[in-house]
Amino acid sequence: MPKRDFLEFHAVDAAVIDHLIDRAITLATLWTERRMPQSLTGRRVGLISDDTGWRNMTAFDLGIQAMGGLCTHAPVHLGQREATADLAGYLQNWFDLLVIRTRELYNLKALAASAVIPIINARTSSNHPCETLGDLAYIKQQRGSLEGLKVCGIAPDANILRSWVEASLILPIEVVQVYPRLWHVRDPALANANFRVSEDMDEIRDADVILTDSWPQEREAADLAAYRVSAAQLDRAKSDVVFLPCPPVERGEEVSDDALLHPAYKSLEAKAFLLHAQNALVEWVLEER
Template identity: 30%
Template sequence: MNLVSLSALSPEDIGAIWRLVASPGVHLQGTVAWSFEGNGIRTRTTFLKAFHELNLCVIELPNLLKTGERVCDLAGYLDPFYDIYVIRESNHERLAEFAASSRRPVVNAMSNAGHPCEVLTDAYFIETTIGSIRKVRICLWGPPTNVFRSWHELAGVMDFSLVHVCHESFHETVPNVTFSSSAHETVDVVITDGWPRGTEQLSSPLSIEDLSRMGQPVLLPTPPFAVGGELSADPRWYPRFAGYEQKKLLLPVQRAVLRHLLAT
């Protein structure tokens, strides 16, 4: 079983992962192949801590999927040495091809098409602090990103509705997602993400006025956020900012993902 995209999971898988978040810690046996492209300060920190807390051996394989070698050959040669792969790789298609070729679980630690562990964490936060993910009114604000595409996938798997506010040129047909060009309804949570390069002219920053029109929802910006970019005001002064502490959940959720995939 892999976690390359959230659409590959079932509601039962997600429930099992979330139940493991609060379960007692365990020590596992196994070796992780770790390949991490870019900075990813928070994701890197929490995955490395999760490996340590689970007593997993870690071998770093820089730029694992950047070689010209076929992914079937990479998997064939490396699988005997590893129990699980955790890979941050911009090329989602190559990551998915590798996962399909490997006999070991593969975790997407972020690609250009998805950020499943980040979204599982934020959804767990909503589920445990605000209300059932199937009932909480969630708004995504800004042009489509890898984070937002993972939210679209999660909405399809868990069968809940999302509102996605962005310029009309980005509107598309996605199950469970209603696209809008402006904030016009009350919601419980607003999630932002950094704007992809080239979308700045078609994107409007989220303002305090927008939040007021939506009923003062919880604000959950995906870091690293930019004041003057996707946010017009510093979220620290907004009374319903989810806060820095919210991202501490990355560690227990990633730890739970590893436990679930290794068990299955």
């Protein structure tokens, strides 16, 4: 059977995503009850991070151990001293799975092409599929369904928004990027009927989910002030809207302080599902077939 990589959200079937989301919801209950299945017993996972950030790699480490697996952090840097094919050969001598957080998606794809063991993308500068998978699991747990979901991404063309656009390629959801034209997603590989761009903040009025990401480094603050999410903006949205600003939040830039006190703010609850979704993903990738 072919190995199961998870490099881009849309590189797996919608049925697989549905399974992972439902399994994540089940694992969330088992986690709360401290009854985690030992389905990773005997499995050896290498954790590699040559990028900043801590949430999802910590969750991978904790989740793998809680499900009976063995994991270790390997101080590997892709695309530097050692050839990618050589790295793949050495690492697959020891591990059943590699979970990698790195900057360049093409380095991750090159490693996956050389390795006989599966690779999970823990984050790149191009996409962040595990983050989106966790958010979707939380949303489905709250709503009961993802059918017809409208997601407003008040964010530039960057990894968080891109993973939601990847999801729109295979799931029955609508994703709208609301941002100045300069930072619109224009990648033809992501174009699809479920994704569109806009500059109109009125799009949030009927959104089910509102997400944000950091402002671009090169910008004039006045140009983006209209796209700052505040409590007043959230009051214009649906009463059950879910507001998911991407951590770390830059208060006073993409998000105002009062927005984080609004009842719609659910990042703390949603990010708990990052652990559960990643547990489901590792379990599926290593599933005996």
